[in-house]
Amino acid sequence: MTTGVIISLLIVAAVLAWTTxxxxxxxxxxxxxxxxxxxxxxxxxxxxxxxxxxxxDVAALDARYTKELADAKAENDALRRKLDNGG
Structure with missing residues:
Protein backbone atom coordinates (compact mmCIF):
# COMPACT_ATOMS: atom_id res chain seq x y z
CA MET A 1 0.00 0.00 0.00
CA THR A 2 1.09 3.48 -0.61
CA THR A 3 1.44 6.12 2.02
CA GLY A 4 -1.45 8.12 0.54
CA VAL A 5 -3.86 5.19 0.87
CA ILE A 6 -2.82 4.61 4.48
CA ILE A 7 -3.25 8.29 5.31
CA SER A 8 -6.66 8.30 3.59
CA LEU A 9 -7.76 5.25 5.60
CA LEU A 10 -6.56 6.89 8.82
CA ILE A 11 -8.50 10.06 7.98
CA VAL A 12 -11.65 8.03 7.22
CA ALA A 13 -11.22 6.11 10.50
CA ALA A 14 -10.78 9.37 12.42
CA VAL A 15 -13.89 10.90 10.81
CA LEU A 16 -15.91 7.77 11.59
CA ALA A 17 -14.68 7.80 15.20
CA TRP A 18 -15.58 11.48 15.59
CA THR A 19 -19.02 10.97 13.99
CA THR A 20 -19.73 7.96 16.21
CA ASP A 57 -63.35 14.25 49.44
CA VAL A 58 -64.18 17.95 49.71
CA ALA A 59 -67.26 17.50 47.52
CA ALA A 60 -68.48 14.68 49.79
CA LEU A 61 -67.94 16.84 52.88
CA ASP A 62 -69.72 19.74 51.21
CA ALA A 63 -72.70 17.54 50.38
CA ARG A 64 -72.81 16.22 53.93
CA TYR A 65 -72.65 19.66 55.54
CA THR A 66 -75.14 21.10 53.06
CA LYS A 67 -77.60 18.33 53.96
CA GLU A 68 -77.02 18.86 57.69
CA LEU A 69 -77.57 22.60 57.24
CA ALA A 70 -80.77 22.03 55.24
CA ASP A 71 -82.03 19.57 57.89
CA ALA A 72 -81.28 22.05 60.68
CA LYS A 73 -83.01 24.84 58.77
CA ALA A 74 -86.05 22.62 58.19
CA GLU A 75 -86.15 21.78 61.90
CA ASN A 76 -85.86 25.46 62.83
CA ASP A 77 -88.66 26.35 60.41
CA ALA A 78 -90.86 23.60 61.87
CA LEU A 79 -90.22 24.80 65.43
CA ARG A 80 -90.89 28.40 64.39
CA ARG A 81 -94.22 27.40 62.82
CA LYS A 82 -95.09 25.44 65.96
CA LEU A 83 -94.37 28.49 68.13
CA ASP A 84 -96.31 30.75 65.77
CA ASN A 85 -99.29 28.41 66.10
CA GLY A 86 -99.14 28.72 69.89
CA GLY A 87 -97.46 25.56 70.76
Missing part, protein backbone atom coordinates in the same frame (compact mmCIF):
# COMPACT_ATOMS: atom_id res chain seq x y z
CA UNK A 21 -18.70 9.89 19.31
CA UNK A 22 -20.82 12.88 18.27
CA UNK A 23 -23.98 10.84 17.72
CA UNK A 24 -23.38 8.78 20.86
CA UNK A 25 -23.10 12.00 22.87
CA UNK A 26 -26.37 13.26 21.37
CA UNK A 27 -28.08 9.96 22.15
CA UNK A 28 -26.95 10.10 25.78
CA UNK A 29 -28.10 13.73 26.09
CA UNK A 30 -31.52 12.98 24.60
CA UNK A 31 -31.91 9.93 26.87
CA UNK A 32 -31.20 12.08 29.93
CA UNK A 33 -33.73 14.67 28.73
CA UNK A 34 -36.32 11.93 28.14
CA UNK A 35 -35.73 10.46 31.61
CA UNK A 36 -36.06 13.90 33.22
CA UNK A 37 -39.29 14.68 31.38
CA UNK A 38 -40.69 11.22 32.13
CA UNK A 39 -39.99 11.75 35.83
CA UNK A 40 -41.64 15.18 35.78
CA UNK A 41 -44.65 13.71 33.98
CA UNK A 42 -44.98 11.00 36.62
CA UNK A 43 -44.87 13.65 39.36
CA UNK A 44 -47.48 15.75 37.57
CA UNK A 45 -49.77 12.74 37.14
CA UNK A 46 -49.38 11.83 40.82
CA UNK A 47 -50.24 15.41 41.77
CA UNK A 48 -53.31 15.38 39.54
CA UNK A 49 -54.46 12.07 41.04
CA UNK A 50 -53.98 13.41 44.57
CA UNK A 51 -55.81 16.65 43.77
CA UNK A 52 -58.69 14.73 42.18
CA UNK A 53 -59.04 12.55 45.28
CA UNK A 54 -58.98 15.60 47.54
CA UNK A 55 -61.56 17.32 45.36
CA UNK A 56 -63.88 14.31 45.66
Missing amino acids: DHYHGNAVKYKEQRDTVTHKLALANATITDMTKRQH
Whole structure:
Protein backbone atom coordinates (compact mmCIF):
# COMPACT_ATOMS: atom_id res chain seq x y z
CA MET A 1 0.00 0.00 0.00
CA THR A 2 1.09 3.48 -0.61
CA THR A 3 1.44 6.12 2.02
CA GLY A 4 -1.45 8.12 0.54
CA VAL A 5 -3.86 5.19 0.87
CA ILE A 6 -2.82 4.61 4.48
CA ILE A 7 -3.25 8.29 5.31
CA SER A 8 -6.66 8.30 3.59
CA LEU A 9 -7.76 5.25 5.60
CA LEU A 10 -6.56 6.89 8.82
CA ILE A 11 -8.50 10.06 7.98
CA VAL A 12 -11.65 8.03 7.22
CA ALA A 13 -11.22 6.11 10.50
CA ALA A 14 -10.78 9.37 12.42
CA VAL A 15 -13.89 10.90 10.81
CA LEU A 16 -15.91 7.77 11.59
CA ALA A 17 -14.68 7.80 15.20
CA TRP A 18 -15.58 11.48 15.59
CA THR A 19 -19.02 10.97 13.99
CA THR A 20 -19.73 7.96 16.21
CA ASP A 21 -18.70 9.89 19.31
CA HIS A 22 -20.82 12.88 18.27
CA TYR A 23 -23.98 10.84 17.72
CA HIS A 24 -23.38 8.78 20.86
CA GLY A 25 -23.10 12.00 22.87
CA ASN A 26 -26.37 13.26 21.37
CA ALA A 27 -28.08 9.96 22.15
CA VAL A 28 -26.95 10.10 25.78
CA LYS A 29 -28.10 13.73 26.09
CA TYR A 30 -31.52 12.98 24.60
CA LYS A 31 -31.91 9.93 26.87
CA GLU A 32 -31.20 12.08 29.93
CA GLN A 33 -33.73 14.67 28.73
CA ARG A 34 -36.32 11.93 28.14
CA ASP A 35 -35.73 10.46 31.61
CA THR A 36 -36.06 13.90 33.22
CA VAL A 37 -39.29 14.68 31.38
CA THR A 38 -40.69 11.22 32.13
CA HIS A 39 -39.99 11.75 35.83
CA LYS A 40 -41.64 15.18 35.78
CA LEU A 41 -44.65 13.71 33.98
CA ALA A 42 -44.98 11.00 36.62
CA LEU A 43 -44.87 13.65 39.36
CA ALA A 44 -47.48 15.75 37.57
CA ASN A 45 -49.77 12.74 37.14
CA ALA A 46 -49.38 11.83 40.82
CA THR A 47 -50.24 15.41 41.77
CA ILE A 48 -53.31 15.38 39.54
CA THR A 49 -54.46 12.07 41.04
CA ASP A 50 -53.98 13.41 44.57
CA MET A 51 -55.81 16.65 43.77
CA THR A 52 -58.69 14.73 42.18
CA LYS A 53 -59.04 12.55 45.28
CA ARG A 54 -58.98 15.60 47.54
CA GLN A 55 -61.56 17.32 45.36
CA HIS A 56 -63.88 14.31 45.66
CA ASP A 57 -63.35 14.25 49.44
CA VAL A 58 -64.18 17.95 49.71
CA ALA A 59 -67.26 17.50 47.52
CA ALA A 60 -68.48 14.68 49.79
CA LEU A 61 -67.94 16.84 52.88
CA ASP A 62 -69.72 19.74 51.21
CA ALA A 63 -72.70 17.54 50.38
CA ARG A 64 -72.81 16.22 53.93
CA TYR A 65 -72.65 19.66 55.54
CA THR A 66 -75.14 21.10 53.06
CA LYS A 67 -77.60 18.33 53.96
CA GLU A 68 -77.02 18.86 57.69
CA LEU A 69 -77.57 22.60 57.24
CA ALA A 70 -80.77 22.03 55.24
CA ASP A 71 -82.03 19.57 57.89
CA ALA A 72 -81.28 22.05 60.68
CA LYS A 73 -83.01 24.84 58.77
CA ALA A 74 -86.05 22.62 58.19
CA GLU A 75 -86.15 21.78 61.90
CA ASN A 76 -85.86 25.46 62.83
CA ASP A 77 -88.66 26.35 60.41
CA ALA A 78 -90.86 23.60 61.87
CA LEU A 79 -90.22 24.80 65.43
CA ARG A 80 -90.89 28.40 64.39
CA ARG A 81 -94.22 27.40 62.82
CA LYS A 82 -95.09 25.44 65.96
CA LEU A 83 -94.37 28.49 68.13
CA ASP A 84 -96.31 30.75 65.77
CA ASN A 85 -99.29 28.41 66.10
CA GLY A 86 -99.14 28.72 69.89
CA GLY A 87 -97.46 25.56 70.76
